[in-house]
Amino acid sequence: MLLVDGSSYLYRAYHAMPDLRADPADRASQPTGAIRGMINMLNSLRKDYAEAPYVACVFDASGPTFRDDIYPDYKAQRAPMPDDLRSQIAPIHEVVRLMGWPVLAVPGVEADDVIGTLARAGEAQGLDVVISSGDKDLAQLVTPAISIIDTMNGKRRDEAGVLAEFGVPATQMLDYQTLVGDSVDNVPGVDKVGPKTAAKWLNEYGSLDALVAQADKVKGAAGENLRKALDWLPTGRQLLQIRTDCDLAGHVDGLPALDSIAARAGDSSALADFYEKYGFRSLAKGLQAGSAAGTSAQRVAANAGAAAAEAPQTDLFGGEPVASKAGEALAYDTVLDWASFDAWLTRIEQAELTAIDTETTSLDEMQARIVGISLSVAPGQAAYIPLAHSGPDAPEQLPIDEVLARLKPWLENPAKKKLGQHFKYDRHVFANHGIQVAGYAHDTMLQSYVLEVHRPHGLASLAQRHLGRAGINYEDLCGKGAHQIPFAQVPVDKAAHYACEDADQTLDVHLALWPQLEKEERLRAIYELEIATSEVLFTMERTGVRIDADxxxxxxxxxGQRILALEKEAHDLAGQPFNLGSPKQIGEIFFVKLGLPVVKKTATGAPSTDEEVLEKLAEDYPLPARILEHRGLSKLKGTYTDKLPQMVDVATSRVHTHYAQAVAVTGRLSSNDPNLQNIPVRTAEGRRIREAFVAAPGHVIVSADYSQIELRIMAHLSGDEALLKAFTEGLDVHRATAAEVFGVTTEQVSSEQRRYAKVINFGLIYGMSSFGLARNLGIDNTAAKNYIDRYFERYPGVRRYMDDTVAFARANGYVETVFGRRLYLPEINGGNGPRKKAAERQAINAPMQGTAADLIKKSMVVVQDALQKEKRATRMVMQVHDELVFEVPEAELDWVRSEAPHLMAGVADLKVPLLAEVGVGPNWEQAH
Incomplete structure (x- = not known):
């Protein structure tokens, strides 16, 4: 029996999907995001449990339940359902029924109680019951026959899963929940008793009843709170207990016969009409082409075995199965002889586009070696060439050197178009074997990043979302953690299906995403920029940056010496030794021994010693200042000075960071292993680390950095006359702002006034409130509000831009950069108060951050192109925020100093001039 917590599903669908509309051109038309998400979640789930004879999708009915009679404040703190979601409830119920799912919503009882009643009835008849929900409360239903799956994160709550997650068996979950309470439903538990204490008590006493009977023996504040709650606990337990004996007459007939929830086929004709009505044209086409929900996943499972069908899915939102593939058998070849190899070489030579993927020895792109190569030239058709499998049953494989030599002309031919999923990694892998791949035309990860930046971009997620296809999980093949085996030891037959599936799905996803980009000119241009950026990043990563390890x-x-000295100073100030890394010990010394003021408290009610508190206390007390400095220096040492020398590549004597391109929703790049973008520059110790990034002999480091780029973008976007004038005339914009805000001439502006203006300029870009400005400047809230009001009086265009941008975001669900990159804001209409406000601040800032990201990427591409055309030996070695860093031969210094800022300033024609400033030095710090 398969039971779906429909209420949980629809909220997840609503918050995860973009703000879709039945008519995309009319923002006032029916919202459809939750409907679409619901359809695809249920389709995916049904594929995984295609044989379930009984299914039901259970929703909460409107109106009060028996729990409201017991406790009038039950769920009193819950925010009302967003109007855009409320309007989708009836269509969701309708389409779920049309898809063949019985829909249940029983007045007077909650969905959980209906699920509990059906689950126990199914168990009594010998059925295995699977409940699909993210609600942990349902864990009290778990038995050997009843389990819960959370399809969003792949979590399975069976008996072992419940024990591992909560520390108590499923039979004690109700007792556990009663002690902890449920803040979401406004059901109190025992004050300040959390999951750890609840589990500890139940393991010690065996049950809530036994604990209550011996409550006088429980010591400390927790015991006192328990005794205070004794009168409440029976009511709390009654509220939290899932009923399993509900009267479902009129909703489910004939219990325990369950006939009315027997699985049935969907109504294709009515579904087609529904899909057309709500603008789901691709879903409608799928039905017209004879695509049945589940066909794709079932044929994959038939080829891959049960592991594929049971693999947990982590993302269930998005598109439907590709109609044209329905019913086709997969043609996956394992290439073990030269005849097969030659046949596939001919196929890829003749193909317009070939999907290619590598299986390797490592995720470290500079060290990874090829284990096998997969290719796909048509949907459902792929080949795997195993080259380095070494398991005991591994068949004889073609020699890797000869295979690569025969593939090399095709791989290095720019006219032979290739497709990958995160192809930058595969380029590195081939480069490790001496092959410089050319002709990469498409990358499905980047297609997804441009079209749906707020969604996951992994291949499994994309295939599930856009194709309705489940695949084999890597961990199903190789295991997890310490028991994980290398891919080379995976049996070739299983490895071949997995690898072929990767290439096949990559091609399939491309066929779903590329048409969407083709018809959106501005988005296609952003995608082309991302492809070009990936090429530059590959070269930068390959080059690396030289560091002085000594x-x-x-x-x-x-x-280390300074850290030891700080530790001694802290001990002296405290009057005793203590662990500077222990919040508990710090709290005892601060608030018990020294009597320092409590700035704020943790969720458990204890005085907080977090970074914000330390910074506040450090203004008046020396001990918090020493602890802060100790923490900062310890982080520098552990993260950079200790680790960077260990990360030098033996072959190149350089550090090679990885630039992640599809992570930040603003379009910014991120750097990791090592992270070169977060080296602190506000302290002398942080700046010293940059001194260790050095040029090779005969070279210098050159830094080219955009000046005040986000303020310039604000001037362009807002069109504010005063702001445009300041930049166009080359004025000091912070001094100009200070003159406007404080009502003085620019010559009269003091350094303090300029500092205030700088905080205001950058703060407003990030949506800073008067409270935030007051805290930042150390002034009262009224003064801060007056400064902001005066700013907007002098810069009315900025205020107009902010209001217009938030309105656009509310109407469309996204904002855009100057160049058309879309930045989605799911919370702008559906979030609660704080989340909605945060989304509004993000709507204001995202176009500026995103445009800055676009500009630096355009600069990277144009500068790298110039270096190649000029055949220069200068190499771009780092990109950090709005800065490009070069290693320049001394003979080319004049050219770089002239051309780099010129090229960077010319990548876009904005209403204000772009300015890139250049610095030169033997190391990064002196060049910056």
């Missing part, structure tokens, strides 16, 4: 080791030693 200097870093000396810095580590110096930091």
């Amino acid at each position: 200097q870093l080791r000396q810095q580590s030693h110096d930091l």
Whole structure:
């Protein structure tokens, strides 16, 4: 029996999907995001449990329940359902029925109680019951026959899963929940008793009843709180207990016969009409082409075995199965002889586009070696060439060197178009074997990043979302953690299906996403920019950056000495030794021994010692200042001075960071292993780390950095006359702002006034409130509000831009950069108060951050193109925020100093001039 918590599903669908409309051109038309998400979640689930003879999708009915009679404040704190979601409830019920799911909503009882009643009835008849929900409360239903799956994160709550997650068996979950309470439903538990204490008590006493009977023996504040709650606990337990004996007459006939929830086929004709009505044209086409929900996943499972069908899915939102593939058998080849190899070589030579993927020895792109290569030239058709499998039953494989030599002309031919999923990684892998791949035309990860930046971009997620296809999970093949085996030891037959599936799905996803980009000119241009950026990033990552490891080791030693000295100073100030990394010990010394003021408290009611508190206390007390400095230096030492020398590549004597391109929703790049973008520059110790990034002999480091780029973008977007004038005339914009806000001439502006203006300029870009400005400047809230009001009086165009941008975001569900990159804001209409406000602040800032990201990417592409055309030896070695860093031969210094800022300033024609400033030095710090 398969039971779906429909109420949980529809909220998840609503918050995860973009703000879709039945008529995309009319923002006032029917919202459809939750409907679409619901359809695809249920389709995906039904594919995984296609044989279930009984199914039901259960929703909460409107109106009060028996729990409201017991406790009038039950769920009193819950925010009302957003209007856009409320309007989708009836269509969701309708389409779920049309898809063949019995829909249940029983007045007077909640969905959980209906699920509980059906689950127990199914168990009594010998059925295995699977409940699909993210609600942890349902864990009290778990038995050997009843389990819960959370399809959003792949979590399975069977008996072992419940025990591992909560620390108590499923039979004690109601007792556990009664002690902890449920803040979402406004059901109190025992004050300040959390999951750990609840589990500890139940493991010690065996049950809530036994604990209550011996409550006088429980010591400490927790015991006192338990005794205070004794009168409440029976009511709390009654509220939290899921009923399993509901009268479902008129909703489910004939219990325990269950006939009315027997699985049935969907109504294709009515579904087609529904899909057309709500604008789901691709779903409608799928039905017209004879695509049945589940066909694709079932044929994959038939080829891959049960593991594929049971693999947990992590993302269930998005598109439907590709109609044209329905019913086709997969043609996956394992290439073990030269005849097969030659046949596939001919196929890829003749193909217009080939999807290619590598299976390797490592995720480290600079170290990974090829284990096998997969290719796909048509949907459902793929081949795997195993080259380095070494398991005991591994068949004889073609020699890797000869295979790569025969593939090399095709791989390096730019006219032979290739497709990948995160192809930058595969380019590195081939480069490790001496092959410089050319002709990469498409990347499905980047297609998804441009079209749906707020969604996951992994291949499994894309295939599920856009094709309705489930695939084999890597961990199903190789295991997890310490028991994980190398891919080379996976049996070739299983490895081949997995690898072929990767290439096949990559091609299939491309066929779903590329048409969407083709018809959106501005989005297609952003995608082309991302493809070009990926090419530059590959070159940068391959080049790496030279560091002075000896200097870093000396810095580590110096930091270690200062850290020890700070520890001694802190002990002296405290009057006793203590662990500077222990919040508990710090709290005891601060608030018990020294009597420092409590700034704020943690969720458990204890005085907080977090970073914000330390910074506040450090203004008046020396001990918090020492602890802050100790923390900062310890982080520098552990993260950079100790680790960077260990990350030098032996073959190149350089550090090679990885630039993640499809992570930040604003379009910004992120750097990791090591992270070169978060090296602190506000302290002398942080700046010293940059001194260790050095040029090779005969070279210098050149830094080219956009000046005040986000303020310039604000001037362009807002069109504010005063702001445009300041930049066009080359004025000091912070001084100009200070003159406007404080009502003085620019010559009369003091350094303090300029500092205030700088905070206001950058703060408003990030949506800073008067409260935030007051805290930042150390002034009262009224004064801060007056400054902001005066700013908007002098810069009315900025105020107009902010209001217009928020209105656009509310109407469309996204904002855009100057160049058309879309930045989605799911919370702008559907979030609660704080989340909605945060989305509004993000709507204001995202176009500026996103445009800045577009500009630096355009600069990287145009500068790299110039370096190649000029055949220069200068190499771009880092990209950090709005800065490009080069390693330049001394003979090319004049050219770079002239051309780099010129090229960067010319990548876009904005209403204000772009300005890139250049610095030169033997190391990064001196060049910056």
